[in-house]
Amino acid sequence: MNRDTAEPTVGSLPGELAREWVDYHHESAATSTYVYDFVWDYTEPAEGPFCTDVDGNVLMDFTSHVAAAPLGYNNPKLMERMEGFDLVDPLKMAGQDFYVTSGDLDDHPFPTPADLMHRLTDRSDHYGMDTVFLSNSGAEAVENAIKISYDHTGADYGITFRGGFHGRTLGALSLNRSKSVYRRDFPEISKIHGVPFCDDRTCDAQSCTCGFFTGDGSQLRKLLHPERGAIDPDDVAYLILEPVQGEGGYRFPSDAFAEEIADLCDEHDLTLVVDEIQSGVGRTGEFWASDHYPFEPDVIASAKGLRVGATISREEVFPERKSRLSSTWGGGDIVAALQGALTLDVIDDYDLMDNAVVRGRQFQESMRDADLDPVVDVRGKGLMLAVEFDTRERRDAVQTAAMQRGLLTLGCGHKVLRILPPMDVTEREIDLGVDLLTDAIADVA
Secondary structure, three states: OOOOOOOOEOOOOOOHHHHHHHHHHHHHOOOOOOOOOOOEOOOOOOEEOEEEEOOOOEEEEOOHHHHOOOOOEOOHHHHHHHOOOOOOOOOEOOOOOOOOOOOEOOEOOOOOHHHHHHHHHHOOHHHOOOEEEEEOOHHHHHHHHHHHHHHHHOOOEEEEEOOOOOOOOHHHHOOOOOOHHHOOOOOOOOOEEEEOOOOOOOOOOOOOOOOOEEOOEEHHHHHOOOOOOOOOHHHEEEEEEOOOEOOOOOEOOOHHHHHHHHHHHHHHOOOEEEEOOOOOOOOOOOOOHHHHOOOOOOEEEEOHHHOOEEEEEOHHHOOOOOOOOOOOOOOOEHHHHHHHHHHHHHHHHOOHHHHHHHHHHHHHHHHHHHOOOOEEEEEEEOOEEEEEEOOHHHHHHHHHHHHHOOEEOEEEOOOEEEEOOOOOOOHHHHHHHHHHHHHHHHHHO
C-alpha cells in the first residue's frame, strides 16, 4: 500500500466474509458495544489511517481505535524500531516485582517498563511528579489514582463531574455521570458527589447556562463552603476530572470553569485527579490536555495511546507500605511497555504534537467552511475533534453513511461524532476525510 496515494475503496460493507467472522465472534462473545461489522485483516496492507478488511475493502480509520492506536496502522517509524525485538516467553511477567532488560543500564537497545516510567516522569515533572504505577488498562489507572488519593488524604469524599466517564470497574463506575446504563443497579462507592461540567467553552461566570456557575458563585464553591457547604473540604479525598470529556461528548471546558477548578484546589488544598486516558499522550497538541488549562493535577491516570495503564503522581502521594498497591501483570507486558516507550519517542522525534495542532486546525476550518445545515458545532484541540449534529438520529445516519464511503468514525455523547485521526495524519488525508464526511452529511441531509 502506498500511503501517499491510497484512498478508500468499498464494495460491499460488510462483505460476505466479514459477516461470517462477526457471527463467529458473537457465538461466544458477551454482548458489548459493537459499532461496526468491520473485520480488519491484519495480513493485508495497512498504513497510517488506511486498512484493509477481510473482504478487500480499503477503509480510512479516523477512530485510532478510540485513541488507543495514536500512530495508526503499521507506522514504519515504530515498526522499524521494534522489528529487531525477537518474541520471547514469557511475554508477560509479574511487572511490579520482577524486572527485565536487554543489556547494560546505559546501553540497551529496547526500552523496558522502567524506561517507560522514566519517560512519563520526564513529561510530568512540571507538575512535580516523579513516581509511576503501571497497570493493564485505563480503568485500573483510575482505580489506583483514587486509591492512592484515599490513602494520602485519609478523607472519604470524592467529587466528580456530570458527563464524566472513567471506566467500567466498580470503583470507576461510581465516578461516572454519563449514560445511566454504565452504572445502573451496580453497587457503588459511597460519598461520591457530582457537580455540573461547564460544557460551553465560551462561557463566563455571568453567561453560564450549564448550571456550574450561578448568581452567587459556582456549584462547587458552594458545595465546599466551610460554613454553608454540604461537604467539609478537609473530608474530600479527591476531585476527579477529564480535562476534555470523552464519552460524555467531547466537551471542552471554558476558561472560567478551569480557573474556578484551579482556584478551589489551591484554596482548599484539594487532591486533583485528572483522567487523561483518551486526551493524553499528545493528542490535543500538548502532552497532557491539562497543560492547556490553569489547574495543576496531583495525580494523572493515563492509558490507551500509552499502550498500558499508568498512574502518575509524586512519591509522597503514593502509599509507603509495601503491597498496599500491587498487580501481577500490571506493567509486566514487555511488548506493550516497549510499544508505549517507542510511541512516546516517535511523537517527540517527528514533532507529532505540532502536527496534531496544524492538522486539527485544518479539519475544523474545512468543516466550518462547508457550512452544512445539520452541523451545529465543530470543535476540538489538536486531533481530538468533534462534529455535533442537530439530532442523534442524524449523527447515527451520518456515521453509517460515512462508513459506506470507507470512513470510520465514532459517536459519543448524545449527538456528537468524534474524529480521531492518527497523530501523523497528512494534509491530503485530512482533506480526503473531510470530503468523505461532508458527502455523507449532504447525503443524509
